[in-house]
Amino acid sequence: xxxxxxxxxxxxxxxxxxxxxxxxxxxxxxxxxxxxxxxxxxxxxxxxxxxxxxxxxxxxxxxxxxxxxxxxxxxxxxxxxxxxxxxxxxxxxxxxxxxxxxx
Amino acid sequence: xxxxxxxxxxxxxxxxxxxxxxxxxxxxxxxxxxxxxxxxxxxxxxxxxxxxxxxxxxxxxxxxxxxxxxxxxxxxxxxxxxxxxxxxxxxxxxxxxxxxxxxxxxxxxxxxxxxxxxxxxxxxxxxxxxxxxxxxxxxxxxxxxxxxxxxxxxxxxxxxxxxxxxxxxxxxxxxxxxxxxxxxxxxxxxxxxxxxxxxxxxxxxxxxxxxxxxxxxxxxxxxxxxxxxxxxxx
Numbered sequence: 001x002x003x004x005x006x007x008x009x010x011x012x013x014x015x016x017x018x019x020x021x022x023x024x025x026x027x028x029x030x031x032x033x034x035x036x037x038x039x040x041x042x043x044x045x046x047x048x049x050x051x052x053x054x055x056x057x058x059x060x061x062x063x064x065x066x067x068x069x070x071x072x073x074x075x076x077x078x079x080x081x082x083x084x085x086x087x088x089x090x091x092x093x094x095x096x097x098x099x100x101x102x103x
Numbered sequence: 104x105x106x107x108x109x110x111x112x113x114x115x116x117x118x119x120x121x122x123x124x125x126x127x128x129x130x131x132x133x134x135x136x137x138x139x140x141x142x143x144x145x146x147x148x149x150x151x152x153x154x155x156x157x158x159x160x161x162x163x164x165x166x167x168x169x170x171x172x173x174x175x176x177x178x179x180x181x182x183x184x185x186x187x188x189x190x191x192x193x194x195x196x197x198x199x200x201x202x203x204x205x206x207x208x209x210x211x212x213x214x215x216x217x218x219x220x221x222x223x224x225x226x227x228x229x230x231x232x233x234x235x236x237x238x239x240x241x242x243x244x245x246x247x248x249x250x251x252x253x254x255x256x257x258x259x260x261x262x263x264x265x266x267x268x269x270x271x272x273x274x275x276x277x278x279x280x281x282x283x284x285x286x287x288x289x290x291x292x293x294x295x296x297x298x299x300x301x302x303x304x305x306x307x308x309x310x311x312x313x314x315x316x317x318x319x320x321x322x323x324x325x326x327x328x329x330x331x332x333x334x335x336x337x
Contacts, residue, residue: 003135006162010152011142013166014173019198021180022189033311035178039270040279040307042147042175045168046267047280048287048303049151053260056291056299058158070257071264078268088121091261096254 066102070095119233121258122149123240128250129157133241140237144199144230147266148173150259151300160297168300179206186210186218200226203266275314282306 054071055062073094077087119140126136131153139149148169155165180201186209189197200222208225212218247253271277283306290299 002162003131003156006152006156006166007135007138007142009163009166010148010169010173011139013170014143014145014148014176015199017170017174017177018180018201019195021177021201022184022194022198024181030181036311037307038175038178040276040311041304042172043267043270043276044279044283044304044306045151045172045300046147046263046270047283048300048306049154049168050260050263050267051284052287052291052300053154053263054257055288056158058296060291060296062288062291066254067257067260070254071260074257074261074264075268078265084118084265087265088118088258088261091257091264092121092254094254095257096252099252099254 066095066098069098118146118262119236120240120243121255121262122146122153122233123237123242124244124247124250124255125150125240125259126153126237127241127244128255129153131156131241133238136241137234137238140234143169143173144233145173145176145202146233146262150262154259155297155300158296161295164295164297164301168297171301171304176201179203182206183209183222186212186215187222188215197222197226200230202229204229275310279306279310282310 050071054067055064057063070091070093074087074091077090082090122140123136126139126149127133131139136153139152143149143152151172152165152169155168156162180198183201183206184194187197205222205225209218209222212221244250244255247255250256267280271280283303286306287299287303290302294302
């Protein structure tokens with residue numbers, strides 16, 4: 001049930017901001033500070049999520065495991081300008097391989 | 104241009120499969136997973152939500168993280184509305200398609216007519232493929248068994264990294280990202296799941312306040328950064 005609540009709240013919120021953008025007069029969201037925050041907040045969230053989902057466990061501990069190797073592979077793929085799916089594929093394959101090798 | 108839109112649609116639609124698998128691995132049912140793709144339709148927000156729920160976060164902390172990630176779509180909408188000039192009655196339907204990829208394709212068009220075509224073709228393609236592949240991923244996950252065994256728990260962070268990488272252009276962007284990582288990881292042992300990512304969002308205002316002076320001139324550059332980054336993604 002709590003999952004459905006989270007889905008409902010997220011769906012409503014995400015739809016509302018999309019509609020808001022299409023509907024409000026330009027001046028309101030065009031302030032420099034608002035714009036800069038709008039560019040930087042997602043960046044902060046993405047950086048945090050990348051780190052959290054790579055180095056934290058569901059027991060709220062920090063670990064370096066196979067996922068870190070997978071993320072490193074993704075980073076290399078990104079540096080080589082690989083397409084999106086190749087980046088994800090590299091992360092998945094390397095993580096699985098490291099896990100298989102280290103048991 | 105239609106081929107452009109289709110190419111973006113196919114690439115993004117396919118990563119819906121990764122989402123379906125990840126979501127199922129986080130413990131969501133097939134119906135819940137599909138509801139997310141149908142109703143939220145914003146990749147980063149969806150990955151963030153299922154990640155937080157899978158880690159045992161409270162539904163509201165999880166939803167808050169997903170919401171803040173989705174908030175950038177308001178700024179796309181703002182720019183698209185000037186370009187597309189949609190009739191009032193159409194806006195509630197068009198709104199769901201206002202995301203990174205549709206914005207990138209639409210903003211690249213030379214005139215209103217092709218902007219409308221680009222928006223519609225990209226929107227339809229991505230929406231159909233994203234939802235179809237989400238369903239396949241969610242169904243496939245149960246056949247695959249434990250997603251961690253296949254390394255699929257690395258798909259979520261890899262998606263985030265792929266979205267993040269093109270944004271890390273300037274020193275300020277890198278500072279925000281670095282500070283966000285430190286804040287998030289430092290909070291892991293101290294706060295309930297789902298909350299550290301919200302604390303990390305504070306990196307943005309902290310860096311802005313610290314760099315307050317002498318940055319007013321960069322506004323114009325900032326406004327185009329997000330649209331350009333998805334352009335470069337392709």
